[in-house]
Amino acid sequence: MKKILVMNNVVKSFGQGHTEVYALKGINISVEQGEFVSIIGPSGSGKSTFLTISGGLQTPTSGTIEINGQNFTNLNEKERSRLRFKEIGFILQASNLIPYLSVDDQFKLVDKINHKKTNRADVEELLTTLDIYDLQKKYPGELSGGERQRVAIARALYNNPSLILADEPTASLDTERAFQVVDLLKKEAHSKNKATIMVTHDARMIEHSDSIYRIEDGQLFKEA
């Protein structure tokens, strides 16, 4: 299977001198096409840093990151953002929807950036699966936290990324919806061959993944 994310000895520190904090202390991981990975770990252990560095939103202090065979660390900011947009679907906690665009227009924006025509069948399938079909004309400010989260998930998947990075994607959802979302992420990985990494503290969700890693104090351990 093709490797989608490879991290070699990734270190990330913040600050300098006696205030320097090591958020990641030499991370090595390889995630393949079709693999659904869960990352668990206590608060402050480095989970968000791991995820944002995997997706090139932050650069490592040392070490290398490859996405789909391309070394992220050697790219300039413009090349990095192009690769990020093409290859990576972010589902972050602050759902980062555009506040002045309706739900429908959030998808159209993705197409505009890609110079593509909107694929209504794909949009409708995602809207239906995530139970947000009736929200198409609404603006993010008119949605609940859980609805915003599901729109953000739909938008990330619509762009057809090879790597999906999800930070607590089930945090604002009730149990039934949380399972639906995890099921969808699993399906994206298994039937659409995407590498999917989910950071979660929800023990009920991790049993759906193919592999489980724990981050503790900036170090990554394989659990299962």
Ligand SMILES: Nc1ncnc2c1ncn2[C@@H]1O[C@H](COP(=O)(O)OP(=O)(O)OP(=O)(O)O)[C@@H](O)[C@H]1O
């Ligand atoms: N921009 C930053 N500047 C300074 N320190 C930071 C920064 N970002 C993270 N850290 C520190 O790095 C460590 C790891 O933080 P990170 O946010 O990755 O943890 P986390 O596991 O995601 O935590 P949580 O579960 O609470 O969200 C923490 O000690 C944090 O204080």
